[in-house]
Amino acid sequence: MAAERQPPSPDHNIAMWGATGSGKTTFLAALDIALSRADHIDWKVIGANEASTDVLIKLSSKLANDNEFPDATFGVEQYQWRLVGQSEHREGRLWNRRTVRRGHSVGLDVHDAEGELFSNDFIGDHEPMLQSLARSRGIVYLFDPIREFEVGDAYKSLDGMLARLAQRMLNAEDAPDDGRLPHYVAVCTTKFDEVRVLQTAQNLGLLDFDADEHGCPRVAGGEDARELFRELCSVSRSGTADLVLRKLTRYFREDRIGFFVTSAVGFHLDPRVNRFNPRDYQNVVPDARSQRGFRIRSGVRPINVMEPLLWLAERLSDGVRVDLETEAAR
């Protein structure tokens, strides 16, 4: 009766969480590009069914080929993807010890919802989003510091839904004893390629540079990323962003929260030397001729886009180690 043979259900539900326009779909669109560009890891994302494959192709193609951002999401979209890759392991004892490569396939059931559904101002039915979050065990939480500076609705898009989720899950019979939600949360500070974000990181002395031929700046995951997040929360238009971190740590176990500083499009590279140029690096620039009023200047080079998902996949998959030492956790 169904259109196609369905693969086994994905292993892990991961929900995207963030205010309207914070870049949830763009983040997902950049995932395939990020994995393809990574030299040091052998992972790829594939669709688990035709519909999800179509979406993967469309999203990536729009960003990579058309240099355009994806359309706004309506309702709740559910993408069933799989991260497929290999990891190396040392096996055997003494004289028989050897390195083996082992294949892995981690299911990602990504719930991408329109940002309005998270807002406290939303007067519709919260149930579909709540169900999606309750089913998930991993959350990619996107914090757009530019939007927060200009609009300031990050907290408004977090606290109400968080309270409802806590009510739903912590009142259940199988609620965790520690009174914390069971999710792993990858907190992503987006738009790292924006001048104001990069300068803040620089002023805080958090910048590191890739050792590859492009030499792009990067903020390491973990404490550095957390510090930048905390700093950027202090310039919220509404003055409530500092509560975001407090809420997150109050509702989720701290050891299950990871911090990342990301950019879906990355930096513009100096075409003469194919390297990051500190005097000319903005990849999204105003363009009166463009329909959206801005354009992506050159190729898309995502920064820390695959890392949060691989980090979540690793945490959610007991025994599957995703070697990210050279990237997010560096």
Next chain:
Amino acid sequence: MSDRIEIVPEWAVWGKEPSGLSYRVLRCSDGHLNDAGFTRIMQRYSTGTHTDLPQVTLSWARAEGELYIGMAVQRRTDERDHTGRKIVMTRYCALPYSRLPEPVSYEAIYHALSDWRPPAEGAAAAPLHLPPLYPDAIAPQATEHAMGVAALLLTGTPVHIVPSGEVPSYLERLRFLDAVAALLPYGMRTELSAATWVSSTSQSRIRLAFTSHADKDAHAVPWGAVPSFADAWNSPAHAYAELLGVHAGTPERAADVIRRLAALREPLRWDAGFAVRALELLRAQVQTAEPRPDPPSDGEEHYRRAEDAMRACVHAVLHGDGPAFTEAVARLQQVQDAELDEAQRSALWDIAVEGGLPSLRPRAGDDPEVDRLYEACLRLGLGPALDRTHLFVVEQDLGEAVSARLLNIMARMAAGDPATYLAIAVRLRWNTTNLLDGLSSRTLAQLAVQQDRKDVLEIVHRELCRRAERDPSVRDALAESGYLAGPVERFHGGIYPQFVSLRQLLSTAFGPRLDRSQFARIVRGGRLYPPTPALIFAALALYREPDAGETLASAYFRGFLETPYLPNELRSLLEDALGPRPFPAPGGAPGGGAGGDPGGSAGDDEKAQRRYISLVKDRLSRRGERKSPL
């Protein structure tokens, strides 16, 4: 036309303000459904993220005991939100089911909603004008495919239609949804949801939808394929499909079944046992030899079909839907020769003009479809044969938008009316030499006056001058048309060029000299065509007798008295004043005339004066004219 159902919808506009942050209800009606209610509806029947718009979603709602049939039409606008993304606006309407006096089709609601505008702030909403459901129009869509899908819905599992290859236009998909709904008891619409497209990755709750990949929990039916009931051979759904197949196998029989199902307006819930109830209802209907209601008259039926097709054309053009346009034009062609009354033609012409159909520009390259559309619009709106009145109507309604392509088709349709054909040929700058021979001088002169175009005037002037030397009927033709003085005055600038033109016309028609009666007739003018100064000068130039001034004054004034805009009261008074006086003028000069007695006594004078006053007093107004010396 007059049988339209008027119903005021509850409504909402869902979208963002320009540069806005969030999608929300921007405006809505203040009825049973409120801001929150509309938000829930929009959310519940969300069809996910679309790249192709417009899309139409059919839904239902219940509020404060009232059931609603809902429809949302999503369109992308040119406005952008704060991130630069194009804003998608959704116009939603909810029709109170209990206030629908007759069944209506979803397509009719769609067309009405597309034309409808939300009211201004504080104003009452305008009603939607809906034609009643017309089974004969839906019946051709009631294919085996549609019957199978309708029956499959009775399984309670959503049905996803999956087109392969080219996706039919959204209007075509809407029509299919309409046909499927029409093959179910009408009351099931109170809980039916359907969409012209849902995102394959969305978590929609739509019962029937087109999509690119069917959900694993839905019946997947390839577009155009008859669904299989192999897994449900003994279900009510299968029995329903078989019953439909037996009783709705031809368009006529399908129309009959649709008519019977449309009569089943009792709301029907899609709960446990609903499939059995639907099957029983269908069975009862097809087994009852219910007399078929009087079919509409041929004229009404033709009009409805033409109107449906015309509106479908307008919407296809509006939304740039090529396949739907082709299909709508084909439907128009099928009815273009129908016999319609004047009111029906007028209504169809108005739809065509308002929808911009006769002024539609052809697509790149040869576009015979546009020619077919033009012809259908002309035939339906103005009739199978065109005359000068129709040409006037077309030019009045379309103004500058009358294209050569349209005129070509009009010329073909006016082939039986040489004068109209000539008028069109002049506009198209065709060689008119051969066309003129078939027209009388009178017709030509009338054409010059009526067409009010310089090119027509010049052609007629030249032709009449040519004919005048050997054809005396030209004189009468000129007299009847005011010697073309009106159009000459309009198109020949200053008075001297007018004079030259008219003198040439008169001299070729009457010779180098006019006689007194010819001169008097010309300067007197006609009731509709008073002489212009240039005509008088031209006539004077050809009449050089000593009494020219007196004849001119007398004739001109006579002509003036015949002008239609002169009040009758004044005309009578002037005629009396010009006539012989009933009493002598001071100084004993005879007044002459009826009742007068020249050279009579003072008593006779008084008598005559009293008689005169008694004659004219009734014609005097009450505003002081009694003191008039007249």
